[in-house]
Amino acid sequence: MEENTMNHQTRLRAPTKLPPQLTSSIGHGFTQSQSQSVGLQEISDSQNNARAPPTLAGSNAGLKRGLPAPVSQPEAKRKNLFERAGTEFPNKLGGSLGATSTRNANALKGATLKDLNRPYGTNASGGAFAGPRHIPSNSYTSTNNYASVGPGGRPPSRSHARARSTTRISRPATSLGTRDEGHHHKSDSTSNAVNANNNTNSNNVTDIDERVGRMDSELQKVREFMESTEKNNANVKEELEAAKKRAVALEDERNELRSEKARLKDKLDDAERHVRNLDFDLQQERKRHERVCKEMEDDHRRALAHKDSDFNREMDKLEKLQQEFEEKCGAEAEARLDNLSKENKELRHVLERQKRDHEHDIQLLNDDIHKRESELRKAEEELKKAANERKDLEQHLRGHVETIDRLRKRAEDAEERLAKDQGHLGSQIQYLSSTLDNKSERIQALEEEAKALQAKFEQEIENIKLAARTHIAQETNSLKLKLVKEEERRHKLFEQVQELKGNIRVMCRIKPPSDREKDALIKFNPRVSELDEEKIDGLTIPTEREDFRMPGKMIPGKPKDFNFERVFDDRCTNGDVFDEISQLVQSVMDGKKVCIFCYGQTGSGKTYTMSKRLGDNDDGIIPRTQSMIFGEVERLKALGWEYTVEGSYLEVYQDKLYDLLASRHSKPEPLMVDPIADELTIKGHDFTLLHDERDLDNMVKTADNNRHTAATVKNDRSSRSHSILVLKIHGVKKNEAGEVVKVRKGTLNLIDLAGSETPDKNGNPQIYKEGVEINSSLSYLRTVLANLGQGKTEGVDFRSYTLTQLLRPSLGKGCRTLMFVMVSPLKENENETIRSLEFAKDAQKVKMGGNGGPKTSRK
Numbered sequence: 001m002e003e004n005t006m007n008h009q010t011r012l013r014a015p016t017k018l019p020p021q022l023t024s025s026i027g028h029g030f031t032q033s034q035s036q037s038v039g040l041q042e043i044s045d046s047q048n049n050a051r052a053p054p055t056l057a058g059s060n061a062g063l064k065r066g067l068p069a070p071v072s073q074p075e076a077k078r079k080n081l082f083e084r085a086g087t088e089f090p091n092k093l094g095g096s097l098g099a100t101s102t103r104n105a106n107a108l109k110g111a112t113l114k115d116l117n118r119p120y121g122t123n124a125s126g127g128a129f130a131g132p133r134h135i136p137s138n139s140y141t142s143t144n145n146y147a148s149v150g151p152g153g154r155p156p157s158r159s160h161a162r163a164r165s166t167t168r169i170s171r172p173a174t175s176l177g178t179r180d181e182g183h184h185h186k187s188d189s190t191s192n193a194v195n196a197n198n199n200t201n202s203n204n205v206t207d208i209d210e211r212v213g214r215m216d217s218e219l220q221k222v223r224e225f226m227e228s229t230e231k232n233n234a235n236v237k238e239e240l241e242a243a244k245k246r247a248v249a250l251e252d253e254r255n256e257l258r259s260e261k262a263r264l265k266d267k268l269d270d271a272e273r274h275v276r277n278l279d280f281d282l283q284q285e286r287k288r289h290e291r292v293c294k295e296m297e298d299d300h301r302r303a304l305a306h307k308d309s310d311f312n313r314e315m316d317k318l319e320k321l322q323q324e325f326e327e328k329c330g331a332e333a334e335a336r337l338d339n340l341s342k343e344n345k346e347l348r349h350v351l352e353r354q355k356r357d358h359e360h361d362i363q364l365l366n367d368d369i370h371k372r373e374s375e376l377r378k379a380e381e382e383l384k385k386a387a388n389e390r391k392d393l394e395q396h397l398r399g400h401v402e403t404i405d406r407l408r409k410r411a412e413d414a415e416e417r418l419a420k421d422q423g424h425l426g427s428q429i430q431y432l433s434s435t436l437d438n439k440s441e442r443i444q445a446l447e448e449e450a451k452a453l454q455a456k457f458e459q460e461i462e463n464i465k466l467a468a469r470t471h472i473a474q475e476t477n478s479l480k481l482k483l484v485k486e487e488e489r490r491h492k493l494f495e496q497v498q499e500l501k502g503n504i505r506v507m508c509r510i511k512p513p514s515d516r517e518k519d520a521l522i523k524f525n526p527r528v529s530e531l532d533e534e535k536i537d538g539l540t541i542p543t544e545r546e547d548f549r550m551p552g553k554m555i556p557g558k559p560k561d562f563n564f565e566r567v568f569d570d571r572c573t574n575g576d577v578f579d580e581i582s583q584l585v586q587s588v589m590d591g592k593k594v595c596i597f598c599y600g601q602t603g604s605g606k607t608y609t610m611s612k613r614l615g616d617n618d619d620g621i622i623p624r625t626q627s628m629i630f631g632e633v634e635r636l637k638a639l640g641w642e643y644t645v646e647g648s649y650l651e652v653y654q655d656k657l658y659d660l661l662a663s664r665h666s667k668p669e670p671l672m673v674d675p676i677a678d679e680l681t682i683k684g685h686d687f688t689l690l691h692d693e694r695d696l697d698n699m700v701k702t703a704d705n706n707r708h709t710a711a712t713v714k715n716d717r718s719s720r721s722h723s724i725l726v727l728k729i730h731g732v733k734k735n736e737a738g739e740v741v742k743v744r745k746g747t748l749n750l751i752d753l754a755g756s757e758t759p760d761k762n763g764n765p766q767i768y769k770e771g772v773e774i775n776s777s778l779s780y781l782r783t784v785l786a787n788l789g790q791g792k793t794e795g796v797d798f799r800s801y802t803l804t805q806l807l808r809p810s811l812g813k814g815c816r817t818l819m820f821v822m823v824s825p826l827k828e829n830e831n832e833t834i835r836s837l838e839f840a841k842d843a844q845k846v847k848m849g850g851n852g853g854p855k856t857s858r859k
């Protein structure tokens, strides 16, 4: 109930959400009509809703005014305004308000504006005046678009009056107020009129802009109000629906309870009937029993009496006979007496038996009486139970009756409330729909205007968009051109830098010692780069030699100096390594042949630097290259390039070339390298087309699994072969006609060489054999590089070993080769480390020119 009241109040308060101007306008209009309209007064009184009644006289008038009317129409304009004030809206509010407003409008027709500005209730002649207290002389000047011009408008405040008097000068001549002024100042000079006209013309534009602005905001407010009204309406409808549903539910409940009551009543009647029957039966049974008992008692008594009298008679007879005997007969009499006493005895027996029988009968009768009595008790208990049941049922029934009464009361209350609500809601809906009608009309008018404005704005926006799009397209094109030029410039600069860096660039990486190895380390004496203080590009390793004057005594020898492009010390990560070489990888996209190989003693960290690191994030060169290449393919796509990537993963094991991707189910067949082709070509072997990074990753994983590795003294998982990942990257750029205008063919070889080692003759023969073969192929590589380093460009023999045959295209003209020399930091490996560094030093001297013609082969 309380909730209902709350909802009800909330509903009725809803119209206060109107825009403030609208609310004030509506409020004033309604207060006036309230005194004259009974129907509305009811709404207002009962709903406390005086603020809600719909009147948009002010806003409507303001809107319909639109542009200033021609000078010849002011009278008609003013008439319309008054008429509107009285006739447009009251119809929706009730006939009485319409009548009053019309009366007011009619009364106003005859009054001058001076009259209208007088206090409410008087006219110029002091007579009663039923018109408004104030009619704004010109609502253009009003800051409140919703200011009421209808009955009940508030008298203007001083500030309003001031505002009116100042704006009157610039007001259009056709406006109400201007006309009013004209009426008062007919005697003003013509020059004033001209000035007023000029002012009016100059202000018209501003006026229109302001009004458009005002209309926009008004439209917005009306839309908001409309939305809130619609929401309100929907809420009211919903609540009405809910109330109806509740009433139906209550009705159903009442009907159910009625049928329950009838059912219970029937049950009660049945129980009462049953109790009555039981009562009656009991009475009957009791009576019958009493009668039977009495009859039996009587019978018994009668039988006893009879037997007694028989017995007495016999006794009398006996006494008589005895007397006779005594009197008459002697012995005979005595015999007879004996007989008689026998007879007597027998008779006595019979009598006793009969007595016993009678007693037995009495006993049976008593039992029967007991049985009957217990039946009677049972019947009485049942009767009691039935009475209790009856009591319970009566109580239950009373409860039900009370519930029914309560529910009936509730249903009646609900019905009453529903009726009330329906009444309220009806009037509310009526009011809201009339408001809705008004608003709809108003909105329609505003929407039409808004549509026109919208169309204009949209056109303008389209024009601006078109201009912007053209501008953006031009900018994009010029930026694209710039980007392409920049790319080409970068390309050229990069080329120059690479050329400056030499054909074979060498970088060194020192493997960090493990914790247990930290005691005996080589003293590397790193040298900081002159170009970048954070980088090292040289090493000096102190040496010792035997003092020839004192054999066995070691004295410091000439230190070994090594300068490389970069030295990565034991603190550097694979990330640092890739940062340094990423541009070289990038140049493959520009169509370069690049070869990166890792050389070094077994266990010095070649595979660590090349491959994917499992378990930590410090991936090596191969996985980082994978993502870089496919990232570049995507980036260059935006610049019009289309790239295809093909790959192969090979292994040189025991100087034979194998495909690491071939199935390992059968023994793999060795492959043959084309000894003279400019590019690496393998007979009968196809490269795999790699669509994306995942394809390449899968390929690398397969190869890693297939590679020959074994546990050696220096490395648990020593590579027993040289592995080569070959990527052929082919890019084409087409013009708009689809013709190929540029082609780039790059090749990237990433080579993880097997480690140089001192083979142990006494160890595993297979590992020894592998070690010998690895060492031979590496030392032949040194020979080849030494030849190239001595400036031999022709006739260098690459064919003696499969490894050098494979590397030949990478060591030819136009190739960029980067050698990583990996070294151990341990003192025990110092000789091997110095040997590796010296080999790297030689490799730096290589000047690549020719491809090396076929020469003598060891095969």
Ligand SMILES: Nc1ncnc2c1ncn2[C@@H]1O[C@H](COP(=O)(O)OP(=O)(O)OP(=O)(O)O)[C@@H](O)[C@H]1O
Pocket: 510, 511, 512, 600, 601, 602, 603, 604, 605, 606, 607, 608, 609, 715, 717, 718, 719, 720, 753, 754, 755, 756, 822
């Ligand atoms: N920079 C490094 N940081 C940490 N651990 C390293 C580094 N370099 C190598 N290692 C570790 O040293 C061990 C040998 O490295 P790796 O297998 O890369 O040597 P390798 O030169 O490839 O040997 P081989 O020639 O026998 O194949 C590995 O356990 C590896 O994890």
